[in-house]
Amino acid sequence: MDDQNRNLILASVLSFLVIIVWFILFPPPEPTQRQVEDDFSSKQNEIDDTALPGTDTVQTETAPSTTSTDQEAPRLAIATEKLSGTISLKGGRIDDLSLLGYKVELKEEAEDITLLRPVGQKGAYYAAYGWAALSGVEPSEVPNPETLWTVRGNETLELNSPVTLVWKNGKNLTFSRTISIDDNYMFTIEQGVQNNSNTEIVLRPYGLIRRSGEPKDLKNFFILHEGLVRMSDENLAEDSYANMRDYVFNDREGTNAERIEVVRDGWIGFTDHFWMTALVPQPGSSFRSTGKYYAAADIYQVETVLPKVSIATGQNATVQSQFFAGAKDWSIIRTYEKQGVKGFLDSIDWGWFFFLTKPMFFVLHWLNLYIGNMGWAIIGLTLLIKALLFPLAYKSYVSMAKMKELQPEMEKLKENSGGDRQKLQQGMMELYKKEKVNPASGCLPILLQIPIFFSLYKVIFVTLELRHAPWIGWIVDLSAPDPSSILNLFGILPYAPPELGPILGIISLGILPILLGISMWLQQKLNPAPTDATQAMIFAWMPWVFMFMLGTFASGLVVYWIANNMITFSQQYLIMRSQGYKPDVFGNIMKSFQKNKSAKKG
Numbered sequence: 059m060d061d062q063n064r065n066l067i068l069a070s071v072l073s074f075l076v077i078i079v080w081f082i083l084f085p086p087p088e089p090t091q092r093q094v095e096d097d098f099s100s101k102q103n104e105i106d107d108t109a110l111p112g113t114d115t116v117q118t119e120t121a122p123s124t125t126s127t128d129q130e131a132p133r134l135a136i137a138t139e140k141l142s143g144t145i146s147l148k149g150g151r152i153d154d155l156s157l158l159g160y161k162v163e164l165k166e167e168a169e170d171i172t173l174l175r176p177v178g179q180k181g182a183y184y185a186a187y188g189w190a191a192l193s194g195v196e197p198s199e200v201p202n203p204e205t206l207w208t209v210r211g212n213e214t215l216e217l218n219s220p221v222t223l224v225w226k227n228g229k230n231l232t233f234s235r236t237i238s239i240d241d242n243y244m245f246t247i248e249q250g251v252q253n254n255s256n257t258e259i260v261l262r263p264y265g266l267i268r269r270s271g272e273p274k275d276l277k278n279f280f281i282l283h284e285g286l287v288r289m290s291d292e293n294l295a296e297d298s299y300a301n302m303r304d305y306v307f308n309d310r311e312g313t314n315a316e317r318i319e320v321v322r323d324g325w326i327g328f329t330d331h332f333w334m335t336a337l338v339p340q341p342g343s344s345f346r347s348t349g350k351y352y353a354a355a356d357i358y359q360v361e362t363v364l365p366k367v368s369i370a371t372g373q374n375a376t377v378q379s380q381f382f383a384g385a386k387d388w389s390i391i392r393t394y395e396k397q398g399v400k401g402f403l404d405s406i407d408w409g410w411f412f413f414l415t416k417p418m419f420f421v422l423h424w425l426n427l428y429i430g431n432m433g434w435a436i437i438g439l440t441l442l443i444k445a446l447l448f449p450l451a452y453k454s455y456v457s458m459a460k461m462k463e464l465q466p467e468m469e470k471l472k473e474n475s476g477g478d479r480q481k482l483q484q485g486m487m488e489l490y491k492k493e494k495v496n497p498a499s500g501c502l503p504i505l506l507q508i509p510i511f512f513s514l515y516k517v518i519f520v521t522l523e524l525r526h527a528p529w530i531g532w533i534v535d536l537s538a539p540d541p542s543s544i545l546n547l548f549g550i551l552p553y554a555p556p557e558l559g560p561i562l563g564i565i566s567l568g569i570l571p572i573l574l575g576i577s578m579w580l581q582q583k584l585n586p587a588p589t590d591a592t593q594a595m596i597f598a599w600m601p602w603v604f605m606f607m608l609g610t611f612a613s614g615l616v617v618y619w620i621a622n623n624m625i626t627f628s629q630q631y632l633i634m635r636s637q638g639y640k641p642d643v644f645g646n647i648m649k650s651f652q653k654n655k656s657a658k659k660g
Contacts (some may be wrong), residue, residue: 155172174383234250265362336383341400346363542570
């Protein structure tokens, strides 16, 4: 066995081992649920933050006690076409929110996605706003989580129908909070203070999002970021929940909270796979962006603390900011970015290949708008990609056709070299130079397919638009594996195939993976099998290895690969015929069957 064959076998074995190890180390994630405390003790602080340079340290809004529950507090309804929920008058928190139109699973009776949950429930997740007392007023004289607000006017938050909460502290200060919402997922919060006391007061407005424990459906998959995400003066930063646990906040031992002073524009929040919450100060304003973790209660928190506000006697002040809570719909996020929320589109995890994933999704989204079906849009995207790569493919296939013509001369060189590898290599290089053939040209289109394939995988996995997106017939979710199974003859037998887990599940092949294997096999038959027995064996197995390997991948990705194979087959066939080489697909298939029969008889 020569070095080339040995290296080829070694590379194939290593590739197969990598695939097996991949499925062991990165199986499809199972939902996890951590047992967490849903709140702090009454002595811990909501915010313990230093003001901007030159001001004093402030302590504000104490958190509710562990016995407190917002589920029993009086509430205001939230009712829009896309959102349903309530606002707690106790603390004035936005803490109960469901996303209409997005179901937990693909069943008619499935529940809507629940994004926010009140204190007292597992996985409490909410937004709160308030004021930090700096001077002229005591911390106990500003609203806190136990404050019971009263309603002024409208009692249901709807589009073009805001709600206003009011609280008087009994010492001539009146605090107000007006909450409005647009037709998507952006809340606008306007905080106001009327100072009728006999002294000037200095306050600092803030907003926060608090999350009790990690989300129960955390994917923990390296290709997807979940956790803290923020934009600070055009600088995107991401931190996983594991990394956030380094931001321990403890009054007695000091703090490692991650603070960034934002000069002009930014936002901060938590991102899930398809959903997000974010605090968005007014564009062009400065603020402190903070990420914290309270280890004792397993609480993750992000904050925006705005510059101080001085309010003279008899005067009032208002501060406006926004709160996003909803689905990471590309078109909606893009609209907010155009309206001034800089870098908001980067809240979608485009990854390292953002220069490919962003335009790729843009084209996919555009095609879907015109075609009306994401599956056909993927096929349309494949056609466009193949058209862009056609000049390279043309050179590659022309070179391959010439290589076929040179095959007899190469065999002669091999015979004449007498086993001298250096002489053989020199002879082949002279032959390539004479005939103007580049043997490496066939590799470039294949190499370019690697980042394209990975980028499309990223797009299909992270973007909301492919979640529960149907194609044809049995393919009702392009972001999920093909639901059909060879174990029940693709639905002919009247029973559901068993759940075999992430590793054994590869044997439960669906229709699409099988079509993928066949398309790769047909593509191989454009050329005769290699004369070397070892190479021929490896090439013969390759389509079926890929068939099993991609059997558990998203259907959209398999659709792309099948379309890519069939377009490549057509291009290669036509180009090779134009160069005088006539591929005998049927003859090559018959030869492979005859070889198999001969091998069995032998």
